Amino acid sequence: MNASDRIPVLVIAGATGTGKSAAAMLAAGAFKGAVINADSRQAYADFPVITAQPSPEEQAAVPHRLYGFLTCTEKMSAGKYADLAREAVQAVWAAGLVPILTGGTGLYLNALLGGIAPIPPVPKSVSDAWQERCRREGPQVLHDILRERDPQSAARLHPNDSQRITRALEVLEATGKTLGHWHEQPVESGPFLALRILLEMSLEELAPRLKTRMEAMIGAGAVREAEKAFARCPDPAAPGWSGIGCAELHGYLTGALDFETCKAQWLQHTRDYAKRQITWFKRDKDALRLTPGDADSLLRACAKHLGR
RNA sequence: GCCAGGGUAGCUCAGUUGGUAGAGCGAUGGACUGAAAAUCCAUGUGUCGGCGGUUCAAUCCCGUCCCCUGGCA
Numbered sequence: 001m002n003a004s005d006r007i008p009v010l011v012i013a014g015a016t017g018t019g020k021s022a023a024a025m026l027a028a029g030a031f032k033g034a035v036i037n038a039d040s041r042q043a044y045a046d047f048p049v050i051t052a053q054p055s056p057e058e059q060a061a062v063p064h065r066l067y068g069f070l071t072c073t074e075k076m077s078a079g080k081y082a083d084l085a086r087e088a089v090q091a092v093w094a095a096g097l098v099p100i101l102t103g104g105t106g107l108y109l110n111a112l113l114g115g116i117a118p119i120p121p122v123p124k125s126v127s128d129a130w131q132e133r134c135r136r137e138g139p140q141v142l143h144d145i146l147r148e149r150d151p152q153s154a155a156r157l158h159p160n161d162s163q164r165i166t167r168a169l170e171v172l173e174a175t176g177k178t179l180g181h182w183h184e185q186p187v188e189s190g191p192f193l194a195l196r197i198l199l200e201m202s203l204e205e206l207a208p209r210l211k212t213r214m215e216a217m218i219g220a221g222a223v224r225e226a227e228k229a230f231a232r233c234p235d236p237a238a239p240g241w242s243g244i245g246c247a248e249l250h251g252y253l254t255g256a257l258d259f260e261t262c263k264a265q266w267l268q269h270t271r272d273y274a275k276r277q278i279t280w281f282k283r284d285k286d287a288l289r290l291t292p293g294d295a296d297s298l299l300r301a302c303a304k305h306l307g308r
Numbered sequence: 309g310c311c312a313g314g315g316u317a318g319c320u321c322a323g324u325u326g327g328u329a330g331a332g333c334g335a336u337g338g339a340c341u342g343a344a345a346a347u348c349c350a351u352g353u354g355u356c357g358g359c360g361g362u363u364c365a366a367u368c369c370c371g372u373c374c375c376c377u378g379g380c381a
Contacts, residue, residue: 016345041345051345079342107344117341127343139348163347164340171342183341244345268334273345279338 006193009089009099010302011113013038013284014199015277016104016270017210019292021054023199024102025062026295027302034063034092036085038103038112041243043070043081046229049222050245052213063097072233072240079119082111086190098306101194106280113194115187122174130166130173139165150178195305197298198287203275210270214263217245226253244269 010027012020024035037043041051045068053067065088070076085108089099101109110116134142139162146168147154153168168179175182226249233240236250248266251257257265281287290297 039345040343075343077342078344081342105344107340107342107346111342114341119342122342131343158339158348161340161348163343167342179341187341239343242343242346246345269345275336276340276344276346280340280344282338283340 006191007089007093007099008193008306009101009195010305011038011101011109011194011196012199013102013104013106013109013196013281013287014292015201015206015274015281016052017206017213017274018199018201020102020104020199021052021058023197023292023298024100025054025058026298027100028062028098030299031098031302031306031308032096033098033100034065034095036088036092036099036101037064037066038081038085038101038105038109040076040081040103040105040108042067042103043076044068044072044240044243045070046072046232046240047225047243047246049217049220049225050249051243052217063092065092070240072229072238073235075239078107078111079116079121081105081108082116085112089190089192104277106277106284113189113192113196115189117182117187118185119171119179119182120175122170126174127166127170130170134162134166142166142169145169150180152180153178193305195301196284196287197301198281198284198289199292200281200289201292203271203278206274207271210274211267214245214267214270218263223249223252226250244273 010031010033012023012027014020021035024033027033028035035054039051041047042053043066044051047053048068054064058064059067066084085101089101089112092099101112103109130142140159142162142165143154143157143159146157146165150168150172157164157168159165171177171179171182222245226246229240229246230250230253235241236247241247241250245266248257248262248269251265252259252262288301290301
């Protein structure tokens with residue numbers, strides 16, 4: 001496959017609150033694009049405000065894909081995302097529009113653009129069983145088990161890392177092969193020619209914006225949104241509730257947190273998250289780094305990549 | 309003004325029967341292959357309120373001053 005067979009895509013990444021959506025709208029307007037979600041939480045239908053999904057006006061002005069299509073109890077995953085996003089990119093391109101991937105979930109972007117190991121789906125009963133056992137017996141016990149059955153994975157994983165330890169065990173049980181085996185398989189990635197744009201801002205600069213943004217969400221009906229979601233799905237362990245702001249508002253609605261504490265935690269967790277994202281994206285040495293708001297550089301880089 | 313309790317890390321506090329101090333939270337850095345807005349790891353020098361005194365040695369004991377909180381006037 002040569003370069004001309006590959007679909008050119010624009011990728012707009014960066015920490016939460018750096019203005020990715022605005023940049024995507026700008027690029028979409030300039031180059032006849034469609035915005036495709038690359039953010040795990042914005043996939044949930046019940047939380048458009050709290051997860052900062054594009055507004056109905058924005059979605060009416062420019063085609064958007066993969067936003068708000070999951071119910072609270074449905075689980076998302078990197079593999080599922082890669083499949084859905086690949087289809088979305090191809091559909092958008094076939095319709096004569098430029099695909100613009102926008103979002104802050106670095107793992108999902110890697111899964112889509114770099115491919116992901118072809119691990120078969122693990123039955124829910126298997127993963128639930130390991131998770132339950134991890135809750136009961138603790139991650140160290142499971143880490144010991146993993147060391148016996150898959151020493152290579154155990155060596156890579158910290159004994160406290162409950163999530164990755166259970167993943168390694170469930171894959172081993174469901175497929176009979178270790179995670180290492182699967183990661184050595186050739187991966188298939190989409191036929192894309194991606195320009196990765198990274199909106200960069202220091203945490204210090206970002207922090208006050210995050211506070212303003214949270215307050216704007218509350219002003220835009222975040223509490224009402226959480227109440228409605230609660231009426232439909234009260235279980236805080238449901239996948240949809242795991243977004244930042246959702247979990248804290250759930251605590252407020254059940255009386256576990258007063259509103260001030262709820263807001264303080266919401267803001268703190270948002271900040272922690274932004275910091276993790278900054279760390280994650282630092283690793284991407286090839287991305288084009290732009291200052292949020294630098295529309296000229298953004299449009300010039302996109303034009304060059306698209307050959308226009 | 310008197311009495312009592314306090315002044316120790318950015319914050320809340322613990323502690324040293326005298327040998328210059330440590331938790332939680334925060335902060336900072338990092339990891340990340342199907343839960344990723346998740347999960348996990350690493351990092352603690354601070355005039356122990358100021359000044360004097362006792363002592364080989366004081367954050368700890370004594371004196372004095374300053375500040376905070378509560379009670380009594």
